[in-house]
Amino acid sequence: MVTLDLLELRERLNAVNALISFNGPLTEGLIKDLGEAVRHYLEQDSGSRAQVMDVFSVFIEQTQNIRQYAASRAADAAEQRHLSSAICVISPDQGHYLVSSGNWVRREDASGLTAHLERLRGLDGEGLKRLYKEVLRAPAGEGATTAGLGLIHMARKSRRPLDYSFQESPPGGPEGCVFFSLQAVV
Amino acid sequence: MADLHLEASDTTPEITLDGEQGFLEVRGESYPENALELYQPVVRKVAEILGGDCAAFGIRVDLAYLNTSSVKALMDILDLAEESRKRGTAVEVEWVYDRENDRSREMAEELREDIDLPFRLIPVTR
Numbered sequence: 001m002v003t004l005d006l007l008e009l010r011e012r013l014n015a016v017n018a019l020i021s022f023n024g025p026l027t028e029g030l031i032k033d034l035g036e037a038v039r040h041y042l043e044q045d046s047g048s049r050a051q052v053m054d055v056f057s058v059f060i061e062q063t064q065n066i067r068q069y070a071a072s073r074a075a076d077a078a079e080q081r082h083l084s085s086a087i088c089v090i091s092p093d094q095g096h097y098l099v100s101s102g103n104w105v106r107r108e109d110a111s112g113l114t115a116h117l118e119r120l121r122g123l124d125g126e127g128l129k130r131l132y133k134e135v136l137r138a139p140a141g142e143g144a145t146t147a148g149l150g151l152i153h154m155a156r157k158s159r160r161p162l163d164y165s166f167q168e169s170p171p172g173g174p175e176g177c178v179f180f181s182l183q184a185v186v
Numbered sequence: 187m188a189d190l191h192l193e194a195s196d197t198t199p200e201i202t203l204d205g206e207q208g209f210l211e212v213r214g215e216s217y218p219e220n221a222l223e224l225y226q227p228v229v230r231k232v233a234e235i236l237g238g239d240c241a242a243f244g245i246r247v248d249l250a251y252l253n254t255s256s257v258k259a260l261m262d263i264l265d266l267a268e269e270s271r272k273r274g275t276a277v278e279v280e281w282v283y284d285r286e287n288d289r290s291r292e293m294a295e296e297l298r299e300d301i302d303l304p305f306r307l308i309p310v311t312r
């Protein structure tokens with residue numbers, strides 16, 4: 001019988017004061033329920049109403065992006081489940097909240113994602129607003145998708161340029177995938 | 187008699203569309219996973235109404251939160267309305283927001299910047 005050292009797992013999360021964390025396959029219902037919990041906890045915690053909505057909105061965009069990615073890229077139900085599995089952590093940091101998520105992406109998708117994120121990192125508030133409006137008005141299907149709009153929204157809400165990384169799959173981990181992590185400071 | 191009436195759900199707004207009376211009302215919050223699925227019939231019906239002999243059309247938005255795909259869908263509707271106004275239909279937009287909801291007001295202000303329509307912001311206390 002495998003015994004999980006739950007205390008050890010918990011200590012890892014407590015070490016960053018994780019307000020809310022989730023690890024597993026994301027579903028539409030789960031995103032809604034977690035989102036409600038996020039709003040509820042933040043309302044208790046401190047945040048101005050605007051900050052609560054900003055954290056909530058970034059959480060929704062991050063998780064819905066993952067679901068959208070999985071739906072569009074998965075070859076079958078098993079891959080959909082694999083690609084829609086995520087780890088999400090929201091933790092406080094000096095008056096702000098780190099809103100982070102991690103999920104598997106196909107290796108061939110990493111460069112496109114990198115290009116998009118690097119472009120966003122290079123834009124200031126005005127530049128991001130202009131890009132957001134441009135993508136908003138673009139005919140559906142042309143250029144960036146609404147996942148692109150979601151990333152721009154996150155970048156606008158984040159106090160720092162969006163932080164991201166790609167990590168190789170560990171030995172025994174899924175092949176053909178890299179682990180994508182994204183963090184916004186809201 | 188409404189052409190379209192969708193009850194609100196946890197993540198979707200109440201949507202009422204009436205071609206005869208000439209109005210669209212969207213009320214609540216909007217963050218469905220698939221906004222296209224929800225809004226496409228609305229966009230189609232609005233296009234139909236505005237393409238007919240509609241003299242006046244009012245759009246009333248009362249949304250505390252929209253995910254980006256909902257904003258995109260709403261933009262599609264506002265674009266249709268703007269086109270229709272150029273052709274002579276009297277269209278106007280009302281955006282209702284809770285006085286304490288800065289984000290809703292800001293979104294309305296930002297959308298209003300690029301839409302050539304009478305666009306009123308109406309703060310309410312809730």
